[in-house]
Amino acid sequence: MEGDARRRVAFxxxxxxxxxxxxxDAFKNKDVTLSxxxxxxxxxxxxxxxxxxxxxxxxxxSSNGSVVFTLDLIADLHGMHPDILVCGESxxxxxxxxxxxxxxxxxxxxxxxxxxxPPVEIDKKFTNPLAVPICDLSRIKKLYSHPQAxxxxxxxxxxxxxxxxxxxxxxxxxxAELVAQDTSGESAALSSFVAASLFxxxxxAESINDRVGNATxxxxxxxxxxxxxxxxxxxxxxxxxxxxxxxWKTLVTFTVDxxxxxxxxxxxxxxxxxxLNLTSINTRPSGIENWHYIFFVEFxxxxxxxxxxxxxxxxxxxxxxxxxxxxxxxxxxxxx
Amino acid sequence: MEGDARRRVAFxxxxxxxxxxxxxDAFKNKDVTLSxxxxxxxxxxxxxxxxxxxxxxxxxxSSNGSVVFTLDLIADLHGMHPDILVCGESxxxxxxxxxxxxxxxxxxxxxxxxxxxPPVEIDKKFTNPLAVPICDLSRIKKLYSHPQAxxxxxxxxxxxxxxxxxxxxxxxxxxAELVAQDTSGESAALSSFVAASLFxxxxxAESINDRVGNATxxxxxxxxxxxxxxxxxxxxxxxxxxxxxxxWKTLVTFTVDxxxxxxxxxxxxxxxxxxLNLTSINTRPSGIENWHYIFFVEFxxxxxxxxxxxxxxxxxxxxxxxxxxxxxxxxxxxxx
Numbered sequence: 286m287e288g289d290a291r292r293r294v295a296f297x298x299x300x301x302x303x304x305x306x307x308x309x310d311a312f313k314n315k316d317v318t319l320s321x322x323x324x325x326x327x328x329x330x331x332x333x334x335x336x337x338x339x340x341x342x343x344x345x346x347s348s349n350g351s352v353v354f355t356l357d358l359i360a361d362l363h364g365m366h367p368d369i370l371v372c373g374e375s376x377x378x379x380x381x382x383x384x385x386x387x388x389x390x391x392x393x394x395x396x397x398x399x400x401x402x403p404p405v406e407i408d409k410k411f412t413n414p415l416a417v418p419i420c421d422l423s424r425i426k427k428l429y430s431h432p433q434a435x436x437x438x439x440x441x442x443x444x445x446x447x448x449x450x451x452x453x454x455x456x457x458x459x460x461a462e463l464v465a466q467d468t469s470g471e472s473a474a475l476s477s478f479v480a481a482s483l484f485x486x487x488x489x490a491e492s493i494n495d496r497v498g499n500a501t502x503x504x505x506x507x508x509x510x511x512x513x514x515x516x517x518x519x520x521x522x523x524x525x526x527x528x529x530x531x532x533w534k535t536l537v538t539f540t541v542d543x544x545x546x547x548x549x550x551x552x553x554x555x556x557x558x559x560x561l562n563l564t565s566i567n568t569r570p571s572g573i574e575n576w577h578y579i580f581f582v583e584f585x586x587x588x589x590x591x592x593x594x595x596x597x598x599x600x601x602x603x604x605x606x607x608x609x610x611x612x613x614x615x616x617x618x619x620x621x
Numbered sequence: 622m623e624g625d626a627r628r629r630v631a632f633x634x635x636x637x638x639x640x641x642x643x644x645x646d647a648f649k650n651k652d653v654t655l656s657x658x659x660x661x662x663x664x665x666x667x668x669x670x671x672x673x674x675x676x677x678x679x680x681x682x683s684s685n686g687s688v689v690f691t692l693d694l695i696a697d698l699h700g701m702h703p704d705i706l707v708c709g710e711s712x713x714x715x716x717x718x719x720x721x722x723x724x725x726x727x728x729x730x731x732x733x734x735x736x737x738x739p740p741v742e743i744d745k746k747f748t749n750p751l752a753v754p755i756c757d758l759s760r761i762k763k764l765y766s767h768p769q770a771x772x773x774x775x776x777x778x779x780x781x782x783x784x785x786x787x788x789x790x791x792x793x794x795x796x797a798e799l800v801a802q803d804t805s806g807e808s809a810a811l812s813s814f815v816a817a818s819l820f821x822x823x824x825x826a827e828s829i830n831d832r833v834g835n836a837t838x839x840x841x842x843x844x845x846x847x848x849x850x851x852x853x854x855x856x857x858x859x860x861x862x863x864x865x866x867x868x869w870k871t872l873v874t875f876t877v878d879x880x881x882x883x884x885x886x887x888x889x890x891x892x893x894x895x896x897l898n899l900t901s902i903n904t905r906p907s908g909i910e911n912w913h914y915i916f917f918v919e920f921x922x923x924x925x926x927x928x929x930x931x932x933x934x935x936x937x938x939x940x941x942x943x944x945x946x947x948x949x950x951x952x953x954x955x956x957x
Contacts, residue, residue, distance in 0.1 A: 347911035350904075353686060500911055546921070549902070550893025557886025565914065566885070566902055568686075575683035575836055576957060578901065585882070621912060 292520065293318045295328045295337035301458035301480035307375040307503035308341040309479065315520040329358045332506050333366040339522070340506040341375070347500045351567050355504070359614060360538055360579045362572035371536050371615035373505030373522050378498075381438055383490040384461050384481050385473035387420050414440040415497060418490040422473070425449060429460035430475035438475055441493040446473075461486055505617070532619045533587035534564065535597050539604060539611035543577050548607065553582070555603035559596035561586045587616040628856065629654045631664045631673035637794035637816035643711040643839035644677040645815065651856040665694045668842050669702040675858070676842040677711070683836045687903050691840070695950060696874055696915045698908035707872050707951035709841030709858050714834075717774055719782075719826040720797050720817050721809035723756050750776040751833060754826040758809070761785060765796035766811035774811055777829040782809075797822055841953070868955045869923035870900065871933050875940060875947035876907055876915050884943065889918070891939035895932035897922045923952040 296308040298321025308319050320337060322328045331337040342358075345351045361367060427450045428442075434457055435442065442449075454460045461480035464472045473489060474480070481488050505522055537556065541548040557563050567581040589595040597616065604611050632644040634657025644655050656673060658664045667673040678694075681687045697703060763786045764778075770793055771778065778785075790796045797816035800808045809825060810816070817824050841858055873892065877884040893899050903917040925931040933952065940947050 347906055348908075350689060350906050498911060502912075543900075546896065546898035547893060549899040550889060553886060553889050553893075557883060557889075560882065562882035563885040564879075566904055566916070568902055570683055570686050572684075575834060576838075580902070 289318060290336050291338055292316060293320050293337040294339045294341060295320050295322050295331035296341040297325050297328055297343060298322055299456055299458045301461060301477060301483045302456065303377050303379060303477060303501055304341055304343055304503060306477060306479040307377045307501075310377065311341060311373060311375045311503075311505055311522040312339075312520065315522070317520050325352070325354045326358060329366045329369055329506070332508050333368055335508060338507065339372070341503050342506065344374070344502045344504045346379075346502075347498070353569065356567055356569050356581060359536075359581070360569055360572075362579070368509040369506050370509055371504050371617055372507040373617045374534070374620050375503040375505065376500055376620055377503065378500050379494070380478065380492045381434055381457070381475050381494050382478050382481060382488050383418065383422075383441075383473055383493055384476050384484075384486040385425065385464055385489050386468055386470045387487040387489065388424060388470035414444045414493065415495075416441055416490050416493045418445055420489055422446060422489065424470050425473045426471040427452060428473055428475065429454050429463050431455070431457045431460065434475040437495060438493045440495050441490065445490075533585070533616050534583055534619050535586050535588055535616040536581065536583050536614040537601070537604070537611060538579055538581050538614060539608040540571055540577070540579050542609050549580070551607040552580070552604055555607055556582050556584055556600055558603060559599050561596055561600055585619070588613055625654060626672050627674055628652060629656050629667075629673040630675045630677060631656050631658050631667035632677040633661050633664055633679060634658055635792055635794045637797060637813060637819045638792065639713050639715060639813060639837055640677055640679055640839060642813060642815040643713045643837075646713065647677060647709060647711045647839075647841055647858040648675075648856065651858070653856050661688070661690045662694060665702045665705055665842070668844050669704055671844060674843065675708070677839050678842065680710070680838050680840045682715070682838075683834070689905065692903055692905050692917060695872075695917070696905055696908075698915070704845040705842050705950075706845055707840050707953055708843040709953045710870070710956050711839040711841065712836055712956060713839065714836050715830070716814060716828045717770055717793070717811050717830050718814050718817060718824050719754065719758075719777075719809050719829055720812050720820075720822040721761065721800055721825050722804055722806045723823040723825065724760060724806035750780045750829065751831075752777055752826050752829045754781055756825055758782060758825065760806050761809045762807040763788060764809055764811065765790050765799050767791070767793045767796065770811040773831060774829045776831050777826065781826075869921065869952050870919055870955050871922050871924055871952040872917065872919050872950040873937070873940070873947060874915055874917050874950060875944040876913070878945050879913050885916070887943040888916070888940055891943055892918050892920055892936055894939060895935050897932055897936055921955070924949055
């Protein structure tokens with residue numbers, strides 16, 4: 286690693302994406318450069334090659350489940366990123382905001398009576414929006430967003446922005462960028478909170494999604510041998526502390542001998558022993574033979590370095606005797 | 622169920638899709654009507670409502686992994702399809718074919734020397750196509766297919782159809798339909814074997830994919846109380862036999878108390894006991910609370926009806942004492 290790379294954090298772009306938000310949160314007040322990448326694979330490659338010293342990638346969404354691209358990159362079936370370890374996690378609430386420009390002298394929202402415009406023909410579950418605009422929206426003539434966002438903000442749109450022209454764009458971030466170019470106040474974007482500060486837009490309404498509580502979990506990755514040398518410490522994420530391993534998580538992948546009945550159960554028993562709480566399991570095709578899998582197991586606990594023998598180290602020793610192959614993918618502090 | 626519905630098998634369309642092929646295979650020589658549906662959910666609904674007595678849906682692909690839409694429909698978090706059970710499975714090799722019309726008096730392929738046209742600028746791994754055309758392709762001026770298929774047949778296309786105009790269409794089946802309308806022999810489709818017979822096209826080359834062995838597994842579903850009354854037996858799938866349960870599979874879903882460390886391991890141990898070989902595990906968001914999951918466990922064995930106590934019945938009894946909630950989703954004959 287040379288020069289800038291030592292303080293560069295690669296993340297899945299574009300800027301103002303939810304992954305960007307996760308990266309900002311994880312490296313708050315740290316002297317780092319955040320570097321957007323086009324694909325999740327690009328983030329892994331940047332960290333593997335050392336052009337970035339940390340990476341931030343989406344791992345799972347509370348409604349949609351695992352991000353299989355990330356799982357496959359962690360599994361590394363083609364040996365492209367053999368030195369990647371998970372060193373942290375970050376949770377971001379997925380909250381859409383209405384962004385635009387507050388125009389001086391516009392009438393405040395509370396002087397409008399929206400009750401005389403009842404929403405019609407929308408999903409009955411989502412007739413009452415949870416958010417109210419913080420200013421008058423009557424100037425808005427055009428809305429920009431990613432196609433998915435319209436469906437996630439039905440109640441707000443049908444109550445406060447009914448019949449307004451909608452323009453689909455490639456990302457919620459791009460929507461904010463376009464709206465920033467129209468200072469007339471006639472355009473607005475369904476986008477993220479972080480996009481507001483990036484494109485210097487006003488938040489006209491916050492948390493306009495129909496459902497609340499949708500969140501995404503991100504992983505922080507590093508390269509195996511990229512621990513900060515003591516002479517020149519690198520900025521670590523805001524989260525990392527020297528905890529005692531009681532509230533840590535560990536990720537392990539393994540494959541089993543499918544010809545051996547009970548092999549999978551034995552492997553899971555090894556991980557579940559020693560009081561370790563199995564918190565999640567994922568599977569992906571092994572890439573070697575059809576209907577053979579690679580298993581991703583996450584459990585509470587921390588692998589100790591060197592000669593120390595903790596419960597995770599014991600579990601991994603047991604696992605080694607019953608699985609076909611396994612890899613420790615890192616231990617990090619639980620952020621949930 | 623009335624009239625036609627008693628012999629109707631709903632499958633994920635369109636016609637000539639790989640799911641259609643799975644349905645044709647599963648109900649070969651049976652007196653059934655195959656009925657294409659627009660979405661996987663439509664197949665579940667047709668079987669739940671009794672407008673079809675069986676359904677065929679994709680479940681997992683050997684390269685791409687599980688079909689999460691099907692997992693979520695099986696999990697049935699919103700109670701829309703409470704009576705659906707899995708009653709069989711079907712494996713279909715994903716093999717693209719080049720379809721068109723063989724024009725009489727065309728020169729046979731073996732009189733052409735393709736060696737003077739080396740493929741350039743394609744993925745080095747896929748320079749040598751595995752298939753050879755069974756007739757001259759020089760008449761072909763336009764190719765139709767789903768965008769994904771071009772990338773899966775790179776070597777064949779760059780060797781035998783280099784520079785030919787390509788038209789993206791919505792499905793490989795639609796590609797065959799369009800080609801069938803041009804009897805000049807100047808159009809060809811990258812499509813499936815079953816599409817050839819459906820649209821009465823000639824197979825100009827078979828298995829033109831770069832990789833071989835890619836396969837998809839489909840599930841056959843039925844309604845809980847739709848067992849054939851003895852007086853009027855319904856046509857069952859070609860596969861089903863009165864096996865003794867030694868080569869059957871069982872699917873179970875369960876949720877665990879996440880506050881109880883070791884709950885997941887205990888549930889898996891219950892399924893893995895009694896000599897039952899755990900063959901696969903999947904997880905999806907529980908839909909109740911963020912970062913809580915519903916687990917899908919498949920193992921070898923068959924749940925016995927009535928008072929019989931087999932190993933699966935014993936495992937389910939154990940599971941009941943350690944999980945929060947569970948459902949038996951069916952037992953069926955292994956087709957692998």
